[in-house]
Amino acid sequence: MTELTILELGESVVQALTGVQQTLARSADDAGRYLMDEVELDVPVRLRIGPDGQVLVSPAEGDEPAHQLTRIRLKLRPAEQDESVGLPLPTGTDRPLTVLSELVPIVIQRLNDLRIFTVGDFLRTTSTVRGYALLSKLDMDFDLDKTIDQAKLVASPEMPYVLAEDLLQHNVNSRVEFAKLSPAQLKASVSDRLLEIMGMDEITRIQAVIRQQPDVIYAGVGNRPSKPERGDQPGKTNS
Amino acid sequence: MSPAFVYEFAFPMLRSPVASVELNALMMASAQGLVAAQEALNQAARDSLESARDTCVPPSAFMLRHCRMRFPAAYQWTSRIRSEQASRVVLRPRFTSRTTITISYLYLPKLQDK
Numbered sequence: 001m002t003e004l005t006i007l008e009l010g011e012s013v014v015q016a017l018t019g020v021q022q023t024l025a026r027s028a029d030d031a032g033r034y035l036m037d038e039v040e041l042d043v044p045v046r047l048r049i050g051p052d053g054q055v056l057v058s059p060a061e062g063d064e065p066a067h068q069l070t071r072i073r074l075k076l077r078p079a080e081q082d083e084s085v086g087l088p089l090p091t092g093t094d095r096p097l098t099v100l101s102e103l104v105p106i107v108i109q110r111l112n113d114l115r116i117f118t119v120g121d122f123l124r125t126t127s128t129v130r131g132y133a134l135l136s137k138l139d140m141d142f143d144l145d146k147t148i149d150q151a152k153l154v155a156s157p158e159m160p161y162v163l164a165e166d167l168l169q170h171n172v173n174s175r176v177e178f179a180k181l182s183p184a185q186l187k188a189s190v191s192d193r194l195l196e197i198m199g200m201d202e203i204t205r206i207q208a209v210i211r212q213q214p215d216v217i218y219a220g221v222g223n224r225p226s227k228p229e230r231g232d233q234p235g236k237t238n239s
Numbered sequence: 240m241s242p243a244f245v246y247e248f249a250f251p252m253l254r255s256p257v258a259s260v261e262l263n264a265l266m267m268a269s270a271q272g273l274v275a276a277q278e279a280l281n282q283a284a285r286d287s288l289e290s291a292r293d294t295c296v297p298p299s300a301f302m303l304r305h306c307r308m309r310f311p312a313a314y315q316w317t318s319r320i321r322s323e324q325a326s327r328v329v330l331r332p333r334f335t336s337r338t339t340i341t342i343s344y345l346y347l348p349k350l351q352d353k
Contacts, residue, residue, distance in 0.1 A: 002318045008326040012316065015325060016263040020270045024344070027274040031281045032348035034274060037305065039266075040341040043314065059315050096322035117322035 005115050006047075006055040006072075007124075013041060013074055021078060041074040052114055053130035092154040092161035093120030099154055099165050102147040102173075107140045119151045126151075149174035158213070159206045166194045176219045179211045250310035259315070262328040266342060269308060273344050277303050307343035314338050 004012075017039060024034040044060040047070040060069050096118060097108045114134075116122050125131035126148050136144050150173050154164045170189040172178050181189055183204070190203060216222035284300030291298040312330040319326045330340075 002316055004316055004318055004326050008319070009316070009328070012326045012328050013262070016261075016266050016328070019263050020266045023267055023270045024274070027270075029278075030349065032277075032302070032346055034270070034277070035345040035347060036270070037307075037343040037345045038341070039343075040339075042339045044338065098322075112320060112322075117319065 003056045003058045003115070005050075005121075006057050007121075008115070009043075009057055009072070010074070013039075013076070017076060017078060036078050039074075039076045041072075043072045043074070044069045045072055046070070050114070051130075052116075052125050052134040053128040054115060054125060056115070092156060092164060093118060093123070095119045095154055095161055095165075097122060099161075099168065100147055100150045101168050102142050102150055104142070107138070107142050110138060110140060111135075119154050123148070123151050123155055146173060149176075152215075153178065156210065158209045160198075163190070163194065163198065163203065163206065166190050175210055175213070175216055176221050178207060179216045179219075179221045181207070247307045248309065250308070259329050259331045262314075262330055265330055269342055270344065273303060273306050273346075277346055302348055303344075303346050305343065305345055307341065309339065309341045311339050 017036065020036055024036060027034055044066075045057040046060060046064070046068070047055065047057050050056045057070075057072070097103050097111060097116070100119065100122075103111070111117075111122065114125075116125055126135060126144070132144075150168055153167065153173065153175050154161055156164060156175060167178055167189055169191070172181070172189050186203065186207060187200060195203075210216055211222035212224070213222060217224055280301050280303065284298070287296075287298040287300065290296070315329045315331060317327045317329055
């Protein structure tokens with residue numbers, strides 16, 4: 001019985017759609033262009049909650065009574081597309097578990113067996129009480145809380161994952177540790193190769209942004225951003 | 240303005256010489272089929288325009304303005320075992336199935352007066 005998480009099912013359908021959109025975008029010519037209007041899939045599945053709290057689906061075999069099946073109806077209508085259509089750029093949440101230095105291959109294999117493949121899967125699972133409890137009971141030699149901190153660093157929306165992974169290689173294991181670094185420590189915590197790509201000014205700017213995030217402020221490291229001037233509030237225009 | 244056709248194909252069964260096909264491949268093939276059909280119609284319109292001078296028959300152009308396909312299929316999926324892989328939906332054509340797939344496309348012509 002092949003089981004997927006419900007998220008994987010959705011992702012596989014979206015990947016199929018993206019391929020079609022790219023094909024159609026390339027087929028535009030002087031006469032006109034093509035658009036995908038709508039895709040609808042009506043899929044009967046057996047659904048269960050896994051031991052770590054993830055929703056797992058397996059295909060219906062065809063002999064189950066209808067009342068024992070769940071029907072997933074995916075109705076997708078892509079937004080207006082152009083030639084630049086494509087999969088969104090990968091983010092830190094799409095990175096494989098191998099980037100988390102705390103995890104050794106045997107632990108990664110165990111997590112893969114639980115259908116946890118990416119940093120995003122790991123954070124999603126450990127954010128639930130059930131998932132955290134299951135992973136903390138894994139009889140493996142790894143520090144779960146430290147790994148969650150590492151995963152949050154890689155998944156930080158404020159920084160490119162190349163910076164986060166470089167920091168992990170220099171033993172900076174969390175957003176809070178990154179925010180705490182002095183300018184001299186910060187320079188020593190990134191590789192020369194990364195500095196060629198990003199530059200120290202950009203890394204310092206990202207650190208300043210991280211220091212204003214609620215989780216870092218809560219840890220007693222960051223600073224609350226200064227209040228905007230009267231009449232200069234976000235969402236309001238001066239006219 | 241050219242006449243607009245709305246094509247709706249409802250297949251009571253999906254026949255295929257292969258035992259199974261990935262959803263990606265099936266959708267790509269349907270999109271490529273639509274493009275090929277419209278390109279043939281565009282070529283026919285050009286031929287019609289050229290021959291109109293000689294035959295005095297008014298030229299005509301047609302387009303697949305809206306094409307919708309609806310068919311049943313059995314399905315399975317392949318499960319990834321590593322993060323570099325992707326899970327994929329696989330369709331297995333057969334005579335009866337409770338799974339239904341509907342795909343529809345639009346063609347947007349560039350009209351000369353716009």
